[in-house]
Amino acid sequence: MALSGIQIYKMLPQTNCKECGFPTCLAFAMKLAAKQVELGSCPYVSEESKKQLAESAAPPIRLITLKADGTEVKVGNEVVMFRHEKTFYNKPGLFLRVKASDPDIAKKVATADAYKVNYVGMDFTINGYAIEADGDLPTAVKAVRSATKRPLILIGNDPAVLDSSLSLLTGETTLIYAADSSNYEALADVAKKHKAALVVKGDSLDSLADLTQKVQAKGVEDMVLDLGGKNLSEWLTRSTQARRLALKSNFKPLGYPTIFFAAQNGTDKEAVYAAQAIAKYAGFVVIDTFAPEMIYPLLVLRENIYTDPQKPIQVQPGIYEINSPKPESPVLVTTNFSITYFAVANEVEGSGLPAWLVVTDAEGMSVLTAWAAGKFDAERIAKAIKGFDVASKVSKKRIVLPGHVAVLSGELEEELPDWEIRVGPREAVDLPAFMKQVLN
Amino acid sequence: MPIEIPKDKWPGSIRAITIGATATDGGTRSKSITVGGGKTMPYLQFEAPTPNKPVIAIEIKSRKPTDWSPLLAEVWGEAMADPAQWAKKAEEAGADIIVLALTVEDTAEDVVTVVKSVLGATGLPLIVWGPGQAEKDNELLVPISEATKGEKLVLGICEDKNYRTIVATAMANGHLVQSRAPMDVNLSKQLNILISDMGMPKDRILMDPTTGALGYGMEYGYSVMERLRLAALQGDAMTQFPMIVTPGFEAWKTKESKVGEGVPEAWGNWKNRAINWETLTAMSLVESGADIVVLRHPESVKRVKEAINELMVAA
């Protein structure tokens, strides 16, 4: 838990020597509490205080970074139970499980690795692969490494096999799955040797907390928890309890991100299991099925849950050229909420029809939300049309409004007397047909 | 040393509310449904048991919809042209409640007949929505309300611009109302206050916080629901109503569900994607405190139902 300025002051030398650049130790302490300076600026802090301050500054849920050749996945470092309290920061890594026994493992990974889906201008992919050691693991690791540059999770319990497999992944940070009470010593040694992160597995939070402390005593700091919930209810309970203990009780032994296997009760339930894990605090979500129709909604869900509630995703207001518009191409008007902009832009772009898309500054709100909030009215639209000097680009002064705000057309005609105002369809899907049939 | 699990102790709880009246209560439903009653954030059964399971309503229309996804037309088939038959099929598909959505083309005479035929075809509790235009809503809902006195239907959708007539007729005829505000804690409270100030008993209000589909604003509704639930648990009486949400309506509006051709290959198989879209939207809302989710596709109903059953298992 973060310390106050006064608490920090008590740990400083209290000599006011000014070497840190501040007039008093208290002033320096206040800055430290606000995280505006580094403790290193004071040359005189005792080792004991240093240790205490470092511990208090450590995030309640440890940040774990898996790294491979140029790609990485960061999870943990979360600070709230509910997204409206601040935001959720590091999106859970979505990993696909593949089997070492599968002769087509490299091909499977290559297919999944090429997967890329665009959501409101962002490209999403699978984040890495979990290789199950049900066959020769080192051979599988080589095959997978030939097909992807993303981070890996190795699932196995033979320390020698894990050791030799990790030797093939030097310079990377891999996650080993999983240490339990019977094998943690050997696996902790392997993790330490290869600077790998280690999943710790237990039947209860008590046994897990006990184990993470033992693993830490062996010199491994980067851990991930397998909470072992066998159904949705059990996992929700444990995940909530572990997060609360870390955030509310500052209970360090459970202050790590978690891993969840979405297909543990069958692929029928995989999507729903993964969805709960995404909403309810998982750090890594492992799926077994490479199905775009499941992965796409899961990636969108993850983006939605991890969007900062204070900042709607927006695009820059302005005039956007779609399919190289000409002076006679139509002028379409919309708002600068990303979801809205891309719904329209993608539709028009996909149709191949040229258009000028005027994006007004509606403070990042959707068409109807902005209209209801008074951020998308005739005045604002007219201001955008004039401000972006749309008239200089077109020969046909004709504006298409979103169908949902048909009511604005009268006022807009008054604001822009020399423009023709047309009301388009309500949904963007119907825009291409409208442009073909009605506008020409 | 066993760990001490931090537990929240809340002064408030969600009201338990019953929909539908059986013969003993003066109605004709073969069973009634009770929702709400929660004393914790959703399914945190280590703090207190979840008394009533969230339920699934299936939405049917009074007239064959022309703008629904072909995937829905494929599963419901001919039944879509006959509300009674559709309701029966919805019951077979696992609905706990039927939502009958009226349209602007309906007249006061037809809708009473339609409602009666639906009530005759299934013993499930019924929710009836007007078409969403103030005048038309009132024109259609009042005669329905009177003709079904004592059935404990839910009438909706009350919004700030039109709630008085619906509330008055529901009060007079022993029905409940659905109170919808646009994704805002204070607006929800405000409308609930207005409705209860008219004299509507608090055990006859369902709260609809409005929702968006996955990828289209769902997260706003998700967080508003968590905040409403927290406010209710903290003891704010005007947020202690069970929540009804419409993931089916929202999800089936999206391009992802509606369109099968000319979409990116990365979207995958159309049918499975559409069902995942509805299921995951619903599932997220169940996790954030929904007591009734209104769905459209039988496969989503099955999946969400299974998920709810699992969440109800005491961990």
Ligand code: B12
């Ligand atoms: C998410 C949401 C919010 C979010 C805001 C999200 C955001 N950044 O905009 C929050 C919770 C903040 C919010 C707030 C409010 N909201 Co709101 N909100 C919604 C919700 C659920 C979804 C909106 C959305 O994102 N849609 C998706 C986008 C992509 O849709 P879109 O922008 O309309 O674009 C589509 C079409 O318009 C079309 N299109 C777009 N551009 C163009 C251009 C052309 C040329 C054409 C042809 C077509 C076209 O294509 C797109 C895809 O088909 C809707 C209800 C619903 N389920 O739809 C209510 C809704 C829009 N909100 C509403 C209201 C009233 C409000 C508030 C005023 C309430 C309040 N007082 O708090 C506030 C206003 C904001 C403020 N004062 O801060 C009402 C508006 C009612 C009305 N008709 O006036 C709605 C309809 C809910 C309702 N039924 O009451 N809201």
Ligand code: SF4
């Ligand atoms: S350098 Fe250290 S001891 Fe000197 S004033 Fe700053 S905080 Fe105090």
